[in-house]
Amino acid sequence: MTTLRLVLGDQLSDSISSLNGCDRAQDIVLMCEVWDEATYVKHHKKKIAFLFSAMRHFCESLKRQDYEVEYTKIDDPHNAGSFKAEVKRAVAKHAIDRIIVTSPGEYRVLQDIQQWHVDLGIEVEIRTDDRFLCSQEAFTDWAQNRKQLRMEYFYREMRRKYRVLMHENEPVGGQWNYDAENRKPPKGDLHVPPPYLGQVDEITQGVLETVAARFANHFGDLEPFYFAVTRDEALKVLNRFIQQRLPSFGDYQDAMIEGEPWMYHSHISFYLNCGLLLPLECVRAAEEAYEQGQAPLNAVEGFIRQIIGWREYVRAIYWFKMPFYAEANFFEAARPLPSFYWTAHTRMNCLHQCVSETRENAYAHHIQRLMVLGNFTLLAGIDPKYVNAWFLAVYADAYEWVELPNVSGMILFADGGYLASKPYAAGGSYINKMSDYCKSCSYKVTRKNGPDACPFNYLYWDFLDRNRDKLRSNHRIGMMYQTYDRMSDEKKHAIRDDSQKFLDSME
Ligand SMILES: Cc1cc2nc3c(=O)[nH]c(=O)nc-3n(C[C@H](O)[C@H](O)[C@H](O)COP(=O)(O)OP(=O)(O)OC[C@H]3O[C@@H](n4cnc5c(N)ncnc54)[C@H](O)[C@@H]3O)c2cc1C
Numbered sequence: 245m246t247t248l249r250l251v252l253g254d255q256l257s258d259s260i261s262s263l264n265g266c267d268r269a270q271d272i273v274l275m276c277e278v279w280d281e282a283t284y285v286k287h288h289k290k291k292i293a294f295l296f297s298a299m300r301h302f303c304e305s306l307k308r309q310d311y312e313v314e315y316t317k318i319d320d321p322h323n324a325g326s327f328k329a330e331v332k333r334a335v336a337k338h339a340i341d342r343i344i345v346t347s348p349g350e351y352r353v354l355q356d357i358q359q360w361h362v363d364l365g366i367e368v369e370i371r372t373d374d375r376f377l378c379s380q381e382a383f384t385d386w387a388q389n390r391k392q393l394r395m396e397y398f399y400r401e402m403r404r405k406y407r408v409l410m411h412e413n414e415p416v417g418g419q420w421n422y423d424a425e426n427r428k429p430p431k432g433d434l435h436v437p438p439p440y441l442g443q444v445d446e447i448t449q450g451v452l453e454t455v456a457a458r459f460a461n462h463f464g465d466l467e468p469f470y471f472a473v474t475r476d477e478a479l480k481v482l483n484r485f486i487q488q489r490l491p492s493f494g495d496y497q498d499a500m501i502e503g504e505p506w507m508y509h510s511h512i513s514f515y516l517n518c519g520l521l522l523p524l525e526c527v528r529a530a531e532e533a534y535e536q537g538q539a540p541l542n543a544v545e546g547f548i549r550q551i552i553g554w555r556e557y558v559r560a561i562y563w564f565k566m567p568f569y570a571e572a573n574f575f576e577a578a579r580p581l582p583s584f585y586w587t588a589h590t591r592m593n594c595l596h597q598c599v600s601e602t603r604e605n606a607y608a609h610h611i612q613r614l615m616v617l618g619n620f621t622l623l624a625g626i627d628p629k630y631v632n633a634w635f636l637a638v639y640a641d642a643y644e645w646v647e648l649p650n651v652s653g654m655i656l657f658a659d660g661g662y663l664a665s666k667p668y669a670a671g672g673s674y675i676n677k678m679s680d681y682c683k684s685c686s687y688k689v690t691r692k693n694g695p696d697a698c699p700f701n702y703l704y705w706d707f708l709d710r711n712r713d714k715l716r717s718n719h720r721i722g723m724m725y726q727t728y729d730r731m732s733d734e735k736k737h738a739i740r741d742d743s744q745k746f747l748d749s750m751e
Pocket residue numbers: 508509510511512513514516517547550551554555556558608609610611613614618635636639641642643646647650651654655
């Protein structure tokens with residue numbers, strides 16, 4: 245019996261379940277770069293180059309381990325353009341009896357694969373993706389009878405289950421969460437270490453040429469290209485983070501500095517999400533750094549929470565709530581995305597910086613995504629479908645399972661509060677406190693109204709006013725209405741007027 249083992253572009257792990265039990269003398273591993281996936285949103289050029297190069301390197305590594313790999317490049321003349329069509333071609337070519345694939349990261353792709361046994365008339369086994377630490381069944385058990393889900397409680401369960409930073413049955417240090425010690429503003433002389441800069445080898449060079457030729461009209465700078473594209477390189481990125489950045493990760497987790505896109509973050513999401521790194525090895529490396537006295541608890545706990553907490557939580561919610569999640573639009577927001585999300589041409593320096601860095605690096609760190617890029621789309625009432633399409637296209641770590649809950653749940657509150665207890669809405673003072681962007685902005689962050697006032701300031705109140713019916717009873721944001729209601733009519737009028745003018749000018 246010959247089995248076709250399909251390995252998708254975000255399944256680049258030796259331990260991927262689709263390869264379990266593979267008969268290397270008989271079975272065929274199929275990997276394919278397909279047009280449908282590279283273009284269903286117009287992904288950043290660096291993202292496409294990163295994934296194609298990582299896939300080609302992974303294919304070489306499988307071949308060295310004696311797997312029989314059939315690999316279709318994007319510009320192969322016989323490339324059939326979609327997963328299904330490529331599988332169909334391989335089935336015919338190799339007289340395949342059954343297909344094995346690990347469950348994909350996107351609902352859309354799973355729906356497609358679930359039809360293959362009918363469409364292709366062949367047995368298809370879809371295996372669990374056991375690289376994630378929380379199975380869908382475990383999450384359903386935990387979530388089922390809860391009205392509202394809270395990440396913090398989920399995270400504690402994960403800490404207990406995997407015995408991470410635990411001392412017997414208590415959290416190490418006596419607290420579960422050290423966020424109160426984190427989030428320092430970027431004051432003083434901060435020396436941010438340089439990021440990992442990978443070398444372009446022959447394989448990557450070939451990919452860069454293809455991407456330049458075939459995806460010229462996609463967003464983003466293709467070069468310089470410096471991502472890690474093999475597991476060995478990804479491990480170097482992780483080790484470098486643990487040694488150089490982790491000690492300051494907690495303190496400056498929310499800080500933003502002009503010209504410092506990488507800050508003290510880990511930059512491992514690209515590698516975790518495509519399988520070059522595994523979540524538990526990253527968590528254990530940070531835990532060990534704490535045990536060896538190389539990094540403080542607030543930093544280590546904060547980093548670990550992002551991985552076994554947020555990352556697992558958003559993924560579980562995605563599968564729990566699809567397909568509803570993709571349609572959710574609690575505020576009925578309907579505006580189109582302003583063009584400066586692509587061009588960076590805006591007088592708002594914070595947005596100019598974050599979009600420019602996104603264009604250069606296919607990366608922005610969490611607070612840039614949440615409190616600048618995301619916050620603005622929330623306040624301006626941008627339709628979630630445009631916001632999701634943008635976030636999915638522009639980041640090299642973006643896959644729908646992680647992008648959609650972060651965008652629709654965390655920033656847009658489009659799910660009405662299932663994922664987050666309140667919208668992360670903020671005026672200019674938050675951005676001013678946590679960054680140096682306002683210093684060189686042509687708007688004045690301290691002004692609340694008028695042509696020079698920071699747009700975040702009046703848009704914040706206008707957002708609350710527009711959505712009073714939906715937010716008034718929210719216990720975490722509802723009290724802001726008392727402040728708004730105490731404002732004079734003249735002030736309220738100025739807020740509405742400035743907001744209207746600004747939003748109209750955007751269109
Ligand atoms: C609007 C918005 C969109 C986002 N889209 C994506 C996306 O498409 N892909 C993606 O991987 N992350 C996304 N995130 C989460 C987070 O911003 C990125 O994971 C992080 O910026 C990646 O950089 P890093 O590796 O340096 O992370 P660090 O700050 O060093 O964090 C360590 C790791 O924790 C995980 N993590 C942290 N926060 C989250 C989170 N909220 N959800 C899931 N995992 C998290 C990531 O795997 C990350 O690599 C988004 C967040 C927001 C607010």
